[in-house]
Amino acid sequence: MMIGRRKLIAGLGAGLTLGGCQKILETGPVDGFAQSLDLFTRDAQRLVTSRDALAREYSAAERSPDFRANGSRTVDTPEYRRHLAQGFSGWRLAVGGMVARPLSLSIADLQHMPARTQITRHDCVEGWSAIGQWTGTPLSHLLKLAGVSDKARYVLFRCADRYGDTPYYESVDMIEALHPQTIMAWRMNGQPLPERHGAPLRLRVERQLGYKHAKYVTGIEAIADYRDIAGGKGGFWEDRAGYQWWAGI
Amino acid sequence: MSGLTIFNAHPHLYWGQYGANPDTPWLRIGATNDKQGFLRIGDFEIATTGVLGSWQKDGRTQTRAFPHWATLPSNYSLAAGRKWHFLGAWVLGIAGALYLVWSLLNRHLWHDVVPRRAELEPRHIWQDVKNHARLRLPKGEAAARYNVLQKLAYLSVLVVLLPLIVLTGLTMSPTMDAAWPWLLDLFGGRQSARSIHFLAAFALVLFILVHLAMVVLAGPVNEIRSMITGRFRLPSENGPPEKTP
Incomplete structure (x- = not known):
């Protein structure tokens, strides 16, 4: 059986439409499968990545001329406006959960601790990237200072920004939390952290996508499990839109 | 397919280490304010209304880059697109590796x-x-x-x-x-x-x-x-x- 040119062209046109199968993903077992695949990807990536493998650091000249701000660009509450007007002198960061010595720190307190400066690339889940310089307090230092329990498996970040009535939050596991480039940043490109980038304090967790980098952080909690918190998926976008908890890819 | 769904989240392409909205893309699919679709490559631009940037679904004009019939899922969901994409990536990676090893051995x-x-x-x-x-x-x-x-x-x-x-x-x-x-x-x-x-x-x-x-x-x-x-x-x-x- 051989087919001539004319039939060929007609046949190609008919074959080009694609049916939708998105409903499949919304059923229970398939959603469970998608989550297992997510953790399988994490385990596979961990297999080839050493715990302390550093994200690439760039030179000052390689920075984005204009670093795109995304997600919340401000916090629309009178309380936040007041903090902003006062230069965040009254902002407190609570460090709690499964720790021996809960802390309450001002931005000035953080700035008197050991700091790390890094020029890194921010990769958004949408596909774009921007390079900027960040200075902040290593999260590992804060966790050590608070005496984090051996039983803690994740670190949860509570934020001042909200989508409607729902506060933003995120979580990372201990390997990412204790990574040397994971910092609570209070400076960006040599200036105090700008409002649209999460002033006065945001997370930088450089081996993960942008939605993990919680902004406007008010609290850090060491926890054993995130499933009993908020929507139970470990982060705002994980609960709201089904983004993967593992954001290493 | 699922890659086109992911592309729709940010329908610009760049060269180099970084690239986001304030930077200059070499390729962009978009729609003007009056919903005219376009594909721009460098300085070259063609009108693509109906196919790229602006298209009809159920009688309504949508302004995503790739149209519903080409994306997986057909509605816009970055999260679902990524799940399909990484499932596909694992299948391709494992099958591809097995094929390569087998075809080299025999x-x-x-x-x-x-x-x-x-x-x-x-x-x-x-x-x-x-x-x-x-x-x-x-x-x-x-x-x-x-x-x-x-x-x-x-x-x-x-x-x-x-x-x-x-x-x-x-x-x-x-x-x-x-x-x-x-x-x-x-x-x-x-x-x-x-x-x-x-x-x-x-x-x-x-x-x-x-x-x-x-x-x-x-x-x-x-x-x-x-x-x-x-x-x-x-x-x-x-x-x-x-x-x-």
Whole structure:
């Protein structure tokens, strides 16, 4: 059986439409499968990545001329406006959960601790990237200072920004939390952290996508499990839109 | 497909390490304020209303880059698109690795796919181009072997396109970049890798369309049976009447 040119062209046109199968993903077992695949990807990536493998650091000249701000660009509450007007002198960061010595720190307190400066690339889940310089307090230092329990498996970040009535939050596991480039940043490109980038304090967790980098952080909690918190998926976008908890890819 | 869903989240492509809205893309699909779709490559722009940037679904105009019939899922969901994409990536990666190891071990790649020196003579290649253009496909014993255009197409997919797709895909992962920083050097940055990933995927789609067309032309029942079972009926030397000059 051989087919001539004319039939060929007609046949190609008919074959080009694609049916939708998105409903499949919304059923229970398939959603469970998608989550297992997510953790399988994490385990596979961990297999080839050493715990302390550093994200690439760039030179000052390689920075984005204009670093795109995304997600919340401000916090629309009178309380936040007041903090902003006062230069965040009254902002407190609570460090709690499964720790021996809960802390309450001002931005000035953080700035008197050991700091790390890094020029890194921010990769958004949408596909774009921007390079900027960040200075902040290593999260590992804060966790050590608070005496984090051996039983803690994740670190949860509570934020001042909200989508409607729902506060933003995120979580990372201990390997990412204790990574040397994971910092609570209070400076960006040599200036105090700008409002649209999460002033006065945001997370930088450089081996993960942008939605993990919680902004406007008010609290850090060491926890054993995130499933009993908020929507139970470990982060705002994980609960709201089904983004993967593992954001290493 | 799911890659087009992900592209729709940010329908710009850049070269280099970084690239976001304030930066200059080399490719952009979008819509003007009055919902006219366009594709812009460098300074070149074409109107694409109805297909790219602006299209109709259920009687309503939508302004995503790729239309619903080309994306997986067909509604816009970055999260679901990524789940399908990484499922596909694992299937492609594992199957591809098994195929490569197997084809190297049993020398299938070397015996059947790598062209012989004589086949690479310009005259031989040109003759094969002419045969394909006239849809004069090989008959008899010759049909049981890959011809030179076929070999070159398969080889470029197997050793260029597919590895390129896998490696540029990995370069977009911030964890993989920390593990294997040479990926960033190899492709000149994450945004370059994203552009190459997109171009290679389109090249693969082009290959698949031509491949399917050739299977249909060469006799789909015989060809598909031979792909699965290895049993292949040689086309008659005389050919069907409409093909004789």
